[in-house]
Amino acid sequence: MTAVGTGDHHVSTVFVKGVVMTTRTTPHRSAAAAAATTTMALFAAVLMMLAGLLGVLVGIVAIMRDEIYVRTPDYLYTLDVSTWGWIHLVLAVVLGAAGVGVLWGATWARVVGIVAAGINLIAHFAFLPYFPVWAIVIIALDVLVIWALAGYRGDTA
Numbered sequence: 794m795t796a797v798g799t800g801d802h803h804v805s806t807v808f809v810k811g812v813v814m815t816t817r818t819t820p821h822r823s824a825a826a827a828a829a830t831t832t833m834a835l836f837a838a839v840l841m842m843l844a845g846l847l848g849v850l851v852g853i854v855a856i857m858r859d860e861i862y863v864r865t866p867d868y869l870y871t872l873d874v875s876t877w878g879w880i881h882l883v884l885a886v887v888l889g890a891a892g893v894g895v896l897w898g899a900t901w902a903r904v905v906g907i908v909a910a911g912i913n914l915i916a917h918f919a920f921l922p923y924f925p926v927w928a929i930v931i932i933a934l935d936v937l938v939i940w941a942l943a944g945y946r947g948d949t950a
Contacts, residue, residue: 834903837941838895840934841906844913845889851927852882877920884913895942903942910938 855878872880887909894902914935916943 819820833941833944834895837906837938838847840894840938840941841888841892841895844931844934844938845885845887845892848881848888848913849884849926851876852880854878855881869871874923877916877923880916881920884909884916888913907939910935910942914939 815892855874857878887905891902891906891909914932917931917935921928
């Protein structure tokens, strides 16, 4: 039997009755790394569900009582505040659903979560003049969600 190790990969060769049999082992993530990744996925899932809930509230307020938000003159991304309300409402529902999916360990939820958080980040950047502090907080949380989901391997959170 011959065993060769290169880093974390090991190859073993055994000769049995003139036949060469080779096995390869590949490294697995350590339990600590897997736990940290799962914790980050749980963090991202909770953030997405909270962002979904709060986004629904912001969207409903923008649709029903758009005079609450400050109107800015001559802004490049000017849309009616009710339109922004619908945009935030749709993104909130998608983010919330993706958060639940990440808790279940669904791969589609990770992909949808990254894409939805990216679109939500862009939407809140465009929404900055209407509600600046809120938009900056949500942009920061979207970056955290993308970072947490990008390293997530797919185990249930």
